[in-house]
Amino acid sequence: MNDFLAARSQMAISLGFHIIYSCIGMVMPMFMAVSHYKxxxxxxxxxxxxTQAWSKGVAIFFATGAVSGTILSFELGLLWPKFMEHAGPIFGMPFSLEGVAFFVEAIALGFFLYGWNRFNKWFHWFTGVLVGVSGVVSGILVVSANSWMNSPSGFDYINGQYTNIDPIKAMFNSSWFSEALHMTLAAFMATGFAVAGIHALMIARKRNINFHTKAFKIAIVFGAIAAILQPFSGDISAKNAAKKQPAKLAAMESYFHTQPYSPLVVGGIPDTAAKRVKYGIEIPGLLSFLVNDNFKQPVNALDKIPVQNQPPIAVTHIAFEIMIAIGSVMMLIGILYFIALWKKRSWLNKRWFLNLFILSTPFGFIAVEAGWTVTEVGRQPWIIQGVMRTSEAVTPMPGIHYSFYLFTVVYFTLSVAVIFLLSRQIKMVPKLYNH
Structure with a gap:
């Protein structure tokens, strides 16, 4: 493994684990605040x-998210020094503000965890709300920095120099809203379904049914609403990608040849040599309609993009299809839940209905990982879209593959510890709260 691949792989592993910790860490406090209010x-x-049971989970994921996030911040400087040298002054503001949000979250979490029977009940509740709000704000700020990499703005790039820097314009770039909305909904969807799935499993096993039923309802309402709204935010994101990152959109769809009535491809395996998709289903004109709001106007395909500027097509397309497939299934399950609440309340106690949520427990996080794969792999070969290539930003320091191996072991060990702590907490619920 060469150092460039090792550096990219280390970032992929770090981001892959951190995004799960951060999603749960930013969303669970919202569930906790609703339960506390009730x-x-x-x-x-x-x-x-x-509330008390969930607060222990929040504390676990706050700690793991802080550790993994700190590692990522060091990795940006150590693995990609040229990137940080050039980009740091431009998009440093959202990272700075994220640090402020993190400190607010830490202080509020301390007040909440140790404030039981010590504070006014509404002030205590407010500290829990503040944990959730600052967590969501923190996530949005980090996504803002990432969106700048996809749609760089707030500077002029002249003769290899960055001038006329405007950090506000950089932070609120043309992609920040669509990406922040999509990622926030994804976090609520993934965490809502995961938490609901665990409580559904406990209900199916007839363990402390009243406790788990109430917890299930809070979590799945958040998750189901987010899942139903997610396709609309996805449409906004895809339209933005068509304008700012046409190569990414073309790779997502494995769309090789520019043509009127541009087809949307469902499924399939890209054959880059033959420039076609095997086993996929083409729907003529639908891609044109989704991007341009009419069925005829052509969408730029990969044949309009120089080969050296094209992302890995197969990885981007397959990850995109996984994200879409899982998101569609979760949206349908979310609709079924609201149908059950409105018209078919008998479904709520049926084993088949609970099994839907049990089986979908990991779905949201699989979709999140697939979505981030699309975001990062689909931007290649650029680390800053159209400005700096990833290969130009990597550290010249040798031996990065050893660091990759070490951090992979660290992250897997950390995840095993998290799973152990959470499973022990779940098993303790009947003993602690069965009254």
């Missing part, structure tokens, strides 16, 4: 028990 309003101690 306890204050109703006096039902089951909601207090849910």
């Amino acid at each position: 306890w204050i309003k109703t006096g039902d101690h089951v909601y207090k028990n849910i």
